[in-house]
Amino acid sequence: MSAIIRDHAGAVLLVEHRHDDAWQLPGGVDEDVRQLPCGVAIVAELPHVALGRKIRMTTGLHVSAGPLLVVDYAQAEPGVTPGRIDFVYDGGAAGRTEDLLISAELTNYTWALVNDFGTLIRPPMECRIRQALGALATGATACLVEGQPVHSGQG
Template sequence: MADLGEDEARFAYYAEGNARQARKRVAADLIIRDEAGSVLLVNPTYKDGWDLPGGMVESNEAPRSAAERELREELGLEVTAGRLLALDWVPPDGPWDDLLAFVFDGGQLSAADVLDLQIKDPEISEFAFVGIAKAVTMLGPALADRLLRANAALDSTTAAYCEHQGRATC
């Protein structure tokens, strides 16, 4: 049996190393399509511009679970997020630390599911299904690029990894 002093020293060593490691903000979004192939966008009340459904990951929450939770909270929709389509590192901006942005496949909704969508959260003012070309004009440049790369990944077996440093580097 290990000496208690050794265990405490090892724990302290690991805790010190953990305290020095990077802490990242993490976001998790979904690409959700209707039967026509249009993508779901939401219009948040707390910032300018449209967004993909999803949101910020809470402490000790898995990104996929966060995307599912945010969708449930905002639109009352229960989906099981599919595979990872894109991961984007976004550098610090203003008061915000750097960010890891995950985009998962949210699948395709039936016409009945689309009709059942309702805004459940005052953070969302409206939602719309739009074609990719229109979606790109409704999103900020970094998110538009992320959407294009994630959408392209739907037709491949790999996910896109990007680093946004003023422009996408993938």
Template sequence: MCDPRLLAKPPVARLGCLVLVRNRRGDVLLVDPDYMDGMILPGGAAKPNELRHLAAARHLHTETGLRLRLTDLLAVDFTPADRYLERLNLVFDGGTVCDDTPLAVPPQHRSDLLGARFVRVRELPDVTAPSQAARITEALANRTLPILLHGQRAA
């Protein structure tokens, strides 16, 4: 049963679907957007009713060329409203790829990205905002949680 009161005015918030990918050395894959200072985890918003892990995988592929199956969640990060709407970021585990895995970043005029590269964990504070570095560090330290869809593991 759908109660129209629940759908009348949905909350205004942004939901980020991010992916943490490492290479065999333990470096973290980051993208460099032209619209903000510092590098960030690949990812973006989900479309309406899009499964969140599939949205994260879609953005990862679009931004880096990587096609990865995401089955686990590493962190949930809430950020209160500041210059942006409040947001909830889900950090999915992209696992580990070979050190020489090629990245395919689309041209800046199509992607708003200046590039993508693997960054050593100790260098995160130098290339990311403090909140990004903290999010990544926490995600790296956590064990994975399964992604569920109506109580069942999402495929």
């Protein structure tokens, strides 16, 4: 789970986690999870509530998760990774002047404009973010597989 958090100029907040040197959206799951064949269930906590808590713990931002923007299915790689479903919520706007906390889980953060995505973000994450921004504009949740849009009748 993650959230699109924008500044007033439309730049998107990206974070770097200690366990992965790639820029990502803030969010994630923590130790209180149960793995399912196609996703993660938070124990005793609603997903959008867990997301707000996780963002607050890692960045210091108080975010109330808004509408669901993207559902992205990552297929299983037998013997390597289980399949999972990632959810991207609208995290609203935050001012760049707000001091962000860099928790022990993060190494850095940046605000990136759409034109800068290609130099910062891996292609599947870039597509997921672009689809989430499109969903903000249209009001329709984007359904993806491996970061790519799934069209009606496709399977």
